[in-house]
Amino acid sequence: MKKLISGMIGLLAAASLATCAVAEDKPFAGQTLTISTFSFNAELLQKNIYDPFMEATGCELVVDAGRNAERVTKIIESPEDYDVVIIGDMFVKQLMDAGVIDTLDAGNLTNLDALYESARAPMGEDYGPAYTFNRLGIVYDSAFCSVEINSWADLWNPELEGSISVPDMTTTSGPLFYYATAAAFGLEPGTDDEAIFAKLAELKPNIVKTYTSANDTITMLNQGEISVAVLLDYSYTTAKNANPDYVWVDPQEGSFSGYNMLNVIKGTEVKELAEAFIDFYISYDVQLAEALDGVDSPVRTDVELTQEQAANFTYGEEIVSALRLPDWDLIAEHQADWINRWNAIFSVQ
Numbered sequence: 001m002k003k004l005i006s007g008m009i010g011l012l013a014a015a016s017l018a019t020c021a022v023a024e025d026k027p028f029a030g031q032t033l034t035i036s037t038f039s040f041n042a043e044l045l046q047k048n049i050y051d052p053f054m055e056a057t058g059c060e061l062v063v064d065a066g067r068n069a070e071r072v073t074k075i076i077e078s079p080e081d082y083d084v085v086i087i088g089d090m091f092v093k094q095l096m097d098a099g100v101i102d103t104l105d106a107g108n109l110t111n112l113d114a115l116y117e118s119a120r121a122p123m124g125e126d127y128g129p130a131y132t133f134n135r136l137g138i139v140y141d142s143a144f145c146s147v148e149i150n151s152w153a154d155l156w157n158p159e160l161e162g163s164i165s166v167p168d169m170t171t172t173s174g175p176l177f178y179y180a181t182a183a184a185f186g187l188e189p190g191t192d193d194e195a196i197f198a199k200l201a202e203l204k205p206n207i208v209k210t211y212t213s214a215n216d217t218i219t220m221l222n223q224g225e226i227s228v229a230v231l232l233d234y235s236y237t238t239a240k241n242a243n244p245d246y247v248w249v250d251p252q253e254g255s256f257s258g259y260n261m262l263n264v265i266k267g268t269e270v271k272e273l274a275e276a277f278i279d280f281y282i283s284y285d286v287q288l289a290e291a292l293d294g295v296d297s298p299v300r301t302d303v304e305l306t307q308e309q310a311a312n313f314t315y316g317e318e319i320v321s322a323l324r325l326p327d328w329d330l331i332a333e334h335q336a337d338w339i340n341r342w343n344a345i346f347s348v349q
Contacts, residue, residue, distance in 0.1 A: 028273045029058030035277075036075055037086040038260075039065040040215070041295050048289040053280050059273055067212070069170060075100055075265065083268040084277055086131075088172040089258045090335075092123055093328045102266040104128055108275045111282045111300075116320055119299035122259050123328075130259035131281050132296035133314035134232045135323060136176040138249040139239060145227040152184035152251045155228070156203055164228045165209040165217045169342035173232055175331045176256040178338065179324070180230075183253040190330045197341050210346045221246065232258075237294050237312050248312055257314065257323035260296070291315075 037045075042065065050061050064071075064082070068091045075082055079100040087095075095101045103126035106112055112120055112129060119130040140149055147159050155164060167173040181203075182189050182196050189196065208226050211217045214235040220226045222242050231239070236248050262278040264271060280286060287298040291305055297313040298305075305315060314320065331338075 026056070026058030028270075028276065031058075031270050031273050032060045032062060033083050033270055033273050033277055034062040034064065034081060035084045035086060036064050036066075036071050036082050039067070044290070044293045044295050048293065048295070049281060049286055052286075053277060056280075057273070057276065068172060079265050079267055082265045083270055083274045085263050085265060086260065086281075087263075088260050089122060089328055090172055090175060090331060092127075092261050092263060093332050095263070096123060096127070097332060100266050101127065102264040102268065102271070104264050104271075104275055104278070108272070109279045109282070111279050111284070114284070114300045114302055115282060116299055116301055118320070118323075118325075119259065122261060123263075128261050128263035128278055129282055130261050130299055131287075132234075132260050132290075132299060133257055133320060133323065134234055134260065134297065135250075135255040135257040135314045135319075136173050136180060136230065136232055137236065137255060138228065138251060139221070139231050139236050139246055140228040140249070141221060141224075141243065141245055142247050143245040144224065149228065149249050150252055152180045152253050154251075155206065155230075156184075156199075157206075160206045160228060162206065162208055163226055164203075164206045164230070165211050165220055165226045166203075166207055166230045167214075168210045168212050168346075169339050171212055172258060173230070174342075175326055175335070175338075176258060177230055179256045179326045180251065180253065183256075183324075184251075189326070190334055193334070193338070193341070197345065200342070201345050204345060207346070210342075218242065233312050233314055234294075234296065240312065254324040255314075255319075255322070257325055 054061055068087060071087065072091050072094050075085060075095060076098045085095065115129060121127055122130050138149055147154065147157050167177050179189055181199055182192065185199055187196050209220065214231055217229050217231065218235065218239045221229055221239060239246050262281055264274045268274055284300060284302060287300045287303050290296045291298045291303060292309060297315050
């Protein structure tokens with residue numbers, strides 16, 4: 001069986017899946033894999049990942065999609081209901097601390113060596129890989145925003161009063177924005193928290209909304225309710241399609257970044273299938289298809305995109321090597337306190 005599984009993973013990484021069409025070449029036929037994942041881009045994920053994987057393996061995929069915090073709660077309460085989780089770094093850390101993330105056998109991931117080194121095991125060598133990078137930046141509507149924005153500190157400009165939406169502290173990008181605030185004023189998260197929150201209090205008059213849904217913020221931009229938003233790069237791709245006047249800014253203090261990762265849930269009865277799915281997700285064909293459809297930035301070094309195809313993605317050695325990564329252990333240690341302090345400032349909008 002091990003030889004069959006190893007051979008299957010190799011086939012999944014190949015350019016064509018046609019050789020898997022014969023029933024006896026499908027070692028996972030009859031098995032079911034339950035995935036917890038994001039709710040966006042469902043149709044493209046079905047086309048690029050789910051349908052090809054089921055066709056190649058003979059397995060059945062059950063996809064449970066939703067918001068991050070809700071998914072974390074469901075997995076912690078009932079880990080037996082899931083086999084694989086697809087989620088961002090802050091929430092991976094929460095699941096690890098809750099003891100529901102399993103280790104995996106990196107030897108079963110034939111595509112691992114093709115990834116940027118930083119994407120191979122962001123949470124430790126025994127855990128799953130990242131399948132995409134994302135970086136936090138500033139988006140503004142050049143038709144309505146009269147302020148030139150080049151840095152995080154520019155968000156504090158009094159001329160932007162009542163103009164900005166930023167991510168809530170409970171979201172994936174909330175801690176990234178906290179780090180960006182610290183960088184704007186030469187402060188250190190975990191050490192200078194009093195000063196950082198004082199700066200956030202100073203920013204409040206400029207903020208219309210602290211969001212938990214990037215889609216809602218894009219809608220506010222489109223409707224003219226705001227002219228500036230702090231967004232992850234893939235959200236800007238969606239926004240730009242709606243309005244060519246939107247401008248992306250990589251702030252001069254640096255781009256803070258996170259990862260979306262693939263991990264196995266502890267106790268799964270189909271671990272080999274779970275590892276095969278993870279390996280397929282980071283295969284060349286999938287990474288290329290997702291990039292060309294504007295879904296995710298590739299983490300494979302061999303995926304080559306034109307300048308137009310890579311626009312707004314966290315793509316290429318120069319950008320990837322310059323990313324600033326937060327300390328997720330520090331975030332986990334201070335998160336409850338940071339959320340309480342954040343709510344004290346922004347709970348009344």
